[in-house]
Amino acid sequence: MGCVHLIDHPLIQHKLSIIRDATTGPKEFRELVEEIATLMAYEVTRDFPLEEVEIQTPIATAKAKVIAGKKIAVVPILRAGLVMADGIMKLIPAAKMGHIGLYRDPNTLQPVEYYCKLPADLQERDMIVVDPMLATGGSATAAIDFLKKRGTKGIKLVCLIAAPEGIARVQQAHPDVEIFVAAIDERLDDHGYIIPGLGDAGDRLFGTK
Numbered sequence: 001m002g003c004v005h006l007i008d009h010p011l012i013q014h015k016l017s018i019i020r021d022a023t024t025g026p027k028e029f030r031e032l033v034e035e036i037a038t039l040m041a042y043e044v045t046r047d048f049p050l051e052e053v054e055i056q057t058p059i060a061t062a063k064a065k066v067i068a069g070k071k072i073a074v075v076p077i078l079r080a081g082l083v084m085a086d087g088i089m090k091l092i093p094a095a096k097m098g099h100i101g102l103y104r105d106p107n108t109l110q111p112v113e114y115y116c117k118l119p120a121d122l123q124e125r126d127m128i129v130v131d132p133m134l135a136t137g138g139s140a141t142a143a144i145d146f147l148k149k150r151g152t153k154g155i156k157l158v159c160l161i162a163a164p165e166g167i168a169r170v171q172q173a174h175p176d177v178e179i180f181v182a183a184i185d186e187r188l189d190d191h192g193y194i195i196p197g198l199g200d201a202g203d204r205l206f207g208t209k
């Protein structure tokens with residue numbers, strides 16, 4: 001089964017409580033989502049390999065560690081994943097960004113793909129797929145399916161809030177994918193929203209409701 005990392009650092013929990021609050025407006029919501037994603041990136045990148053190089057400090061020659069040229073692509077699922085992707089890119093600015101556009105059919109709740117643009121060398125890159133809400137798991141599973149069909153191997157999924165149903169679905173379809181979340185909530189409602197969640201992440205990020 002794919003590993004689930006619950007990143008429950010106090011700063012993340014505090015900021016998450018503010019964005020859950022229905023009275024938090026889009027500007028603050030966006031800023032906090034980006035900050036939380038940056039904080040999560042710290043844990044998501046923990047296994048990045050290091051190599052030793054020799055550097056010259058003002059005092060002496062020293063052996064120092066640097067990240068060993070790992071190639072990464074951050075892939076937000078449009079549109080809600082965009083702001084989280086910016087937050088992650090702050091810590092790994094050399095990463096490339098791909099985009100996958102999926103929307104959830106309101107009747108079937110199934111993901112429908114409408115856009116995809118990925119780095120040309122995606123087979124050489126580890127992918128960090130980003131979507132704030134892991135609800136039914138349909139979009140995340142479809143996005144990961146798509147990346148794997150194109151030859152991607154190492155994939156991590158980063159979400160703010162997950163429902164147990166979404167985690168189970170991704171784990172079942174993609175047991176090799178590590179999942180990083182800041183909270184695991186109770187369950188889904190009849191419309192596929194996470195309870196208690198934070199509402200529609202895309203609408204709250206972009207002020208469209």
Ligand code: URA
Nearest residue numbers: 135193194199200201
């Ligand atoms: N997508 C959202 O934006 N919110 C949910 O609660 C579920 C899916």
